[in-house]
Amino acid sequence: MGYIELNVLNNQSSLAMGIDLGTTNSLAAVWKDGRPVIVHPEGKSGSIPSVIHFPTDGSQLKIGREGRDHAAAAPERTLFSVKRLMGRPEADVQDELARVPFPTSEGEDGVLRVNVDGREFTPQELSALILNRVHDHGCRALNDEKPDRVVITVPAYFDDAQRQATRDAARLAGLDVLRIVNEPTAACLAYGLDQEKSGNVVVYDLGGGTFDVSVLSIADGVFKVLSTAGDTHLGGDDFDNALVGLIIDGLQGDLTEEELKDPGFLTAARLSAERCKHALSTDPQAELHMVLASRGVTFHRTVTRSEFEDLVRPLVERTIDSCRRALSDANLEPGDIDEVVMVGGSTRVPMVQAAVESFFGRIPHTELNPDEVVALGAAVQAHILIGGSRDMLLLDVIPLSLGLETVGGAISKLVMRNSTIPCSVTEGFTTYADNQTGIDFHVVQGEREMVSDCRSLAKFQLKGIPPMPAGMARVAVRFHVDADGLLTVSAREESTGASTRVEVEPMSGLSDEEVERMLLSSVEHAEEDFAVRRAADLVTEIGTMRTATERSLEGVREHLDRETLEDIEAALAASREADTGGTDAERLQAVRDELERATLPLAALLMDDVAKAALSGKRLEDV
Numbered sequence: 001m002g003y004i005e006l007n008v009l010n011n012q013s014s015l016a017m018g019i020d021l022g023t024t025n026s027l028a029a030v031w032k033d034g035r036p037v038i039v040h041p042e043g044k045s046g047s048i049p050s051v052i053h054f055p056t057d058g059s060q061l062k063i064g065r066e067g068r069d070h071a072a073a074a075p076e077r078t079l080f081s082v083k084r085l086m087g088r089p090e091a092d093v094q095d096e097l098a099r100v101p102f103p104t105s106e107g108e109d110g111v112l113r114v115n116v117d118g119r120e121f122t123p124q125e126l127s128a129l130i131l132n133r134v135h136d137h138g139c140r141a142l143n144d145e146k147p148d149r150v151v152i153t154v155p156a157y158f159d160d161a162q163r164q165a166t167r168d169a170a171r172l173a174g175l176d177v178l179r180i181v182n183e184p185t186a187a188c189l190a191y192g193l194d195q196e197k198s199g200n201v202v203v204y205d206l207g208g209g210t211f212d213v214s215v216l217s218i219a220d221g222v223f224k225v226l227s228t229a230g231d232t233h234l235g236g237d238d239f240d241n242a243l244v245g246l247i248i249d250g251l252q253g254d255l256t257e258e259e260l261k262d263p264g265f266l267t268a269a270r271l272s273a274e275r276c277k278h279a280l281s282t283d284p285q286a287e288l289h290m291v292l293a294s295r296g297v298t299f300h301r302t303v304t305r306s307e308f309e310d311l312v313r314p315l316v317e318r319t320i321d322s323c324r325r326a327l328s329d330a331n332l333e334p335g336d337i338d339e340v341v342m343v344g345g346s347t348r349v350p351m352v353q354a355a356v357e358s359f360f361g362r363i364p365h366t367e368l369n370p371d372e373v374v375a376l377g378a379a380v381q382a383h384i385l386i387g388g389s390r391d392m393l394l395l396d397v398i399p400l401s402l403g404l405e406t407v408g409g410a411i412s413k414l415v416m417r418n419s420t421i422p423c424s425v426t427e428g429f430t431t432y433a434d435n436q437t438g439i440d441f442h443v444v445q446g447e448r449e450m451v452s453d454c455r456s457l458a459k460f461q462l463k464g465i466p467p468m469p470a471g472m473a474r475v476a477v478r479f480h481v482d483a484d485g486l487l488t489v490s491a492r493e494e495s496t497g498a499s500t501r502v503e504v505e506p507m508s509g510l511s512d513e514e515v516e517r518m519l520l521s522s523v524e525h526a527e528e529d530f531a532v533r534r535a536a537d538l539v540t541e542i543g544t545m546r547t548a549t550e551r552s553l554e555g556v557r558e559h560l561d562r563e564t565l566e567d568i569e570a571a572l573a574a575s576r577e578a579d580t581g582g583t584d585a586e587r588l589q590a591v592r593d594e595l596e597r598a599t600l601p602l603a604a605l606l607m608d609d610v611a612k613a614a615l616s617g618k619r620l621e622d623v
């Protein structure tokens with residue numbers, strides 16, 4: 001039998017789209033130029049409200065922002081929160097149905113229907129309309145390339161029926177689902193955490209109307225959901241309502257009870273509250289301002305951040321209770337968590353970040369836009385699934401090392417030159433002097449060994465360290481460079497949770513020639529740099545040894561013979577001189593070695609005391 005060759009047209013796009021199909025907002029991202037990016041037509045936001053309005057005149061449906069604008073005037077024809085109904089029988093969603101203003105019924109097939117104008121729509125059909133809109137919106141930014149292969153995210157707790165309903169929605173929208181991915185997994189992918197060998201991650205997702213926390217483990221790039229917890233009706237809307245309460249209290253005398261319950265009034269009050277809340281995420285105080293022109297009534301009040309925090313504290317505490325539950329279900333303690341990822345617009349509230357940081361004892365990831373993290377991660381997954389290399393994300397490297405100034409003007413490099421971005425490095429630092437309550441950080445860039453030969457990027461201070469002996473404080477400093485090359489340096493003292501951060505653009509103002517010059521100069525000065533660095537490190541080491549010796553001498557002085565004591569005093573005196581004019585590494589090495597030699601009998605005496613204490617059952621502190 002002969003075969004006839006057919007010329008098959010292959011119109012498949014080389015792109016695949018990631019879609020975050022959210023309860024309130026949805027958005028799409030694709031992989032472009034080596035990284036995931038949100039797709040949106042120029043000048044427009046990528047985020048599409050997951051809302052559908054059915055106009056009374058039967059004209060074209062209004063989906064997204066346009067649809068949402070009709071919510072207050074025509075609530076029974078404006079459908080929202082469809083995601084909450086996906087793949088669930090009527091009996092399971094009674095509480096959800098009580099909250100929506102549109103009528104529903106259950107079909108003979110057991111599938112819920114939403115009724116508009118005598119027509120019935122399944123949640124799948126409605127989600128398909130939203131998916132279509134998000135997909136179209138994204139494609140308009142891609143010069144009409146139509147990536148029909150998609151990855152769609154769903155909450156980690158979605159069961160098989162809910163996942164299947166999401167697949168069905170995509171099929172109805174004419175999309176080819178490569179995979180349904182858990183939202184927290186997508187968030188981890190966006191942060192590149194799949195590249196960690198192993199570890200435990202918490203994804204804290206506080207949006208407008210829902211709160212989810214998930215505990216995941218990573219092993220060789222594969223994520224496993226260990227537990228989930230949360231609150232299906234807790235989020236930024238509740239923060240807004242707390243402020244709306246202030247407006248209602250303030251207008252008690254001016255408006256009737258009826259007027260204060262009017263949907264139009266409440267919508268306007270919520271908008272004012274949300275504006276004020278957003279401002280309070282960056283400013284210490286903000287205006288809560290509302291004008292009711294129809295009644296000639298104006299409300300105005302300044303709200304301080306701490307007033308707002310008092311109002312929302314119980315809500316934030318509820319989210320931490322959920323975190324506690326999720327950890328306990330996963331049989332883990334806060335200390336077992338290696339990374340915490342923040343998702344959802346409400347994680348911009350400083351108090352939320354502080355509460356999460358304090359509970360898990362680590363600085364959470366907030367470097368990416370919390371509204372976009374899930375869609376970006378979906379795009380990473382989509383890219384991998386169509387055979388793209390994840391390594392492409394590693395296209396960008398850091399051209400010059402990034403580090404911190406340490407004692408003596410030397411540099412501790414945290415992110416080495418040629419590290420691929422995005423990347424994160426955490427290192428522990430401590431105090432140099434007794435009772436030091438603050439640490440000055442100096443972020444520098446360059447290949448040379450001493451600060452004076454490198455480029456200064458930023459200086460900042462961590463305050464609030466409790467007074468304690470030198471070397472006892474534990475300060476974790478994290479350098480994170482995102483995919484755009486933006487460096488965030490954060491520092492956190494473990495015992496008090498005191499923390500601070502700074503953002504820098506390391507490459508801003510640096511030309512390629514300057515980078516080259518800095519690299520060349522590090523090669524040219526390599527030998528001399530090495531000697532200077534060695535000298536600086538020796539000065540620091542000598543200083544630490546001297547402090548320890550002086551402290552140990554107190555109390556045991558009388559147990560040492562005169563000759564030993566004089567020997568130690570002489571070595572100490574020489575070490576004091578070393579602090580000044582300390583650039584001759586050979587001489588400093590000799591001073592250090594001499595101090596070590598002279599203090600050997602002191603060390604032996606102390607060891608002896610420790611041993612005796614152990615034998616006599618005395619506690620060490622009592623020796």
Ligand code: AMP
Pocket residue numbers: 024025206207208209235236237274277278279281343344345346347348349370371
């Ligand atoms: P999402 O559902 O993730 O889109 O989150 C939306 C919620 O995040 C809404 O309640 C917003 O008011 C809230 N949000 C967005 N930006 C901020 C901000 N700067 N400060 C506080 N809340 C914010």
